[in-house]
Amino acid sequence: MKKKTKTIKTDAADGEASASERIDARIAELDDWRGEMLARVRRLIKEADPEVVEEWKWRGVPVWEHAGIICTGESYKSVVKMTFAKGASLEDPAGLFNSSLDGNVRRAIDIHEGEQFDEEALKALIQAAVDLNLSVQAERSGRSRKRA
Numbered sequence: 001m002k003k004k005t006k007t008i009k010t011d012a013a014d015g016e017a018s019a020s021e022r023i024d025a026r027i028a029e030l031d032d033w034r035g036e037m038l039a040r041v042r043r044l045i046k047e048a049d050p051e052v053v054e055e056w057k058w059r060g061v062p063v064w065e066h067a068g069i070i071c072t073g074e075s076y077k078s079v080v081k082m083t084f085a086k087g088a089s090l091e092d093p094a095g096l097f098n099s100s101l102d103g104n105v106r107r108a109i110d111i112h113e114g115e116q117f118d119e120e121a122l123k124a125l126i127q128a129a130v131d132l133n134l135s136v137q138a139e140r141s142g143r144s145r146k147r148a
Contacts, residue, residue, distance in 0.1 A: 022056040023056065023073075026060070030075055034113075038073055038080055041082060041111075047123060049066055049130050067130070067133035071084045071087075072085075082108060083100065083107075083108040086133070087100070087107025087129075094124075096109050096122060
């Protein structure tokens with residue numbers, strides 16, 4: 001089977017591909033269920049937070065941010081992993097978190113081939129992560145104004 005390739009457009013100013021273009025290319029290069037799942041996760045993140053910013057960090061990890069990191073979308077041989085930067089501080093009533101449960105800060109969702117999950121619960125978790133980031137940002141802004 002011939003693997004699909006995708007040409008990545010570059011930003012004329014610096015010759016670098018945008019984060020969104022790099023994520024597009026990662027989805028295309030996976031060319032299996034993992035690419036489909038990463039695209040699905042990305043769509044849900046954008047639906048949950050239309051103001052989300054896509055980044056490309058740590059030598060090839062898709063990252064979604066809004067007032068700080070919301071989550072990453074890593075792809076491994078048998079799993080697509082969504083790692084929430086402040087997941088330990090989030091309520092997870094649907095029990096989506098199933099990985100990295102022992103840490104003090106992060107929590108992750110490992111999604112295996114064919115696995116189903118509650119999309120609305122995931123979008124609520126993403127919104128909660130954004131709300132947490134915004135509250136931390138507001139708290140920091142309030143502190144800096146008080147000192148001035």
